[in-house]
Every structure is written in structure tokens, then in C-alpha cells.
Amino acid sequence: QVQLVESGGGLVQPGGSLRLSCAASGIIFRIxxxxxxxxxxxxxxxxVATISSGGSANYADSVxxxxxxxxxxxxxxxYLQMNSLKPEDTAVYYCNSRIWPxxxxxxxTQVTVSS
Numbered sequence: 001q002v003q004l005v006e007s008g009g010g011l012v013q014p015g016g017s018l019r020l021s022c023a024a025s026g027i028i029f030r031i032x033x034x035x036x037x038x039x040x041x042x043x044x045x046x047x048v049a050t051i052s053s054g055g056s057a058n059y060a061d062s063v064x065x066x067x068x069x070x071x072x073x074x075x076x077x078x079y080l081q082m083n084s085l086k087p088e089d090t091a092v093y094y095c096n097s098r099i100w101p102x103x104x105x106x107x108x109t110q111v112t113v114s115s
Contacts, residue, residue, distance in 0.1 A: 001026050002024075002025070002026035002027050002097070002104045003023075003024070003025045003026055004022055004023070004024050004095045004096075004097060004104055004105065004106035004107075005022065005023045005024075005095075005106060005107075006020060006021065006022050006093065006094070006095050006106045006107065006108060006109040007020070007021050007022075007023075007109060008020040008021050008109060009093060009109030009110045009111045010110075010111070010112070011112045011113075011114065012085055012111070012112070012113055013113070013114070013115050014085060014086060014087060014113055014114075014115055015084060015085065016085050016113070017081070017082060017083045017084075017085065018082045018085065018111060019079060019080065019081050019082070020036065020079065020080040020082070020093055020095075020109060020111075021077055021078075021079055022034070022036075022077060022078045022079075022080075022095030022106055023075075023076065023077050024076045024077065024078070024095075024097060025076065027076075027097055027099060027104070028099065029073055029076040029097075030053060030073045031053045031099060032053060032097045032098060032099045033050055033051070033052050033053060033097070033098045033099075034050065034051050034069075034071055034078040034095070034096065034097055034098075035047065035048070035049065035050035035051070035069075035095070035096040035097075035098070036048040036049050036050075036069060036078075036080045036093055036094070036095060036096070037093070037094045037096055038089075038091035038092065038093045038094065038111075039091055039092050039094070039108075040088075040090060040091040040092075043091075045094065046060065047060055048060055048063055048067065048069075048080065048093070049063065049067055049069040049080060050069070050096075051069045051070065051071050051078065055071070057069050057070075062088075063082075063089075066082065066083050066084045066085075067080060067081065067082050067083070068080070068081040068083075069081075078095065080093070082111070085111075085113045086113060087113045087114060088113075089111060089113050090111060090112050090113050090114070091110075091111060092108040092109065092110050092111075093108060093109050093110075093111050094106055094107075094108045
């Protein structure tokens with residue numbers, strides 16, 4: 001059974017930082033492409049960042065230079081370091097794993113950026 005468990009969300013002031021974690025189980029983590037997506041109220045879910053099994057990262061233009069995705073294969077965990085947070089980053093953040101043709105999602109963690 002695949003499980004992706006996110007943690008690290010919360011309330012932060014504009015300009016602040018948070019680090020999200022996603023602990024994976026039930027998959028061959030080292031060969032999975034891992035990703036973070038987010039969904040704001042009234043909007044569609046959108047890509048934030050992905051990291052391949054080889055460590056190549058891709059980012060949405062809106063987070064480039066502020067967010068960093070990383071992975072620890074020994075801990076089967078993927079991280080999202082979020083700096084210089086803006087109110088428009090407020091959303092539920094979801095962890096995603098892909099090993100073709102399968103895809104799995106976590107339950108999400110809320111990130112709220114507000115003063």
C-alpha cells in the first residue's frame with residue numbers, strides 16, 4: 001500500500017520560510033519522480049516542483065529562486081524548502097509520486113501566508 005504523508009505546513013508571515021516534508025512508503029522511492037503540487041481555493045491544482053530519480057529539479061516560474069525541492073533516498077523523503085513566502089503561495093500542498101504508469105498523492109498540508 002502506497003502512502004505519502006506530508007508535514008510541515010502552517011501559518012507564516014509574508015517573507016517567512018517553511019519546509020515541507022513528504023515521507024513515502026510502499027513504493028521503490030529511488031526510481032520515483034517526486035513532486036509538489038498546490039491548490040488554492042477556487043483554483044485548479046498546479047505544479048510547484050518536481051525532482052527526478054537522478055536529482056534533476058524543475059520549478060514553476062512563480063516559485064523559481066524561492067523554493068527548493070530535494071530528496072533523501074535513504075529516508076524515502078522529499079522536501080520543499082520555501083523561502084520569501086508570499087500571500088499568493090497560500091494553498092494546500094500535495095506530494096506526488098510517479099513510477100510509470102502509476103501515480104500517487106498525499107492527503108495535503110495547508111500553507112497559509114498572512115500577516
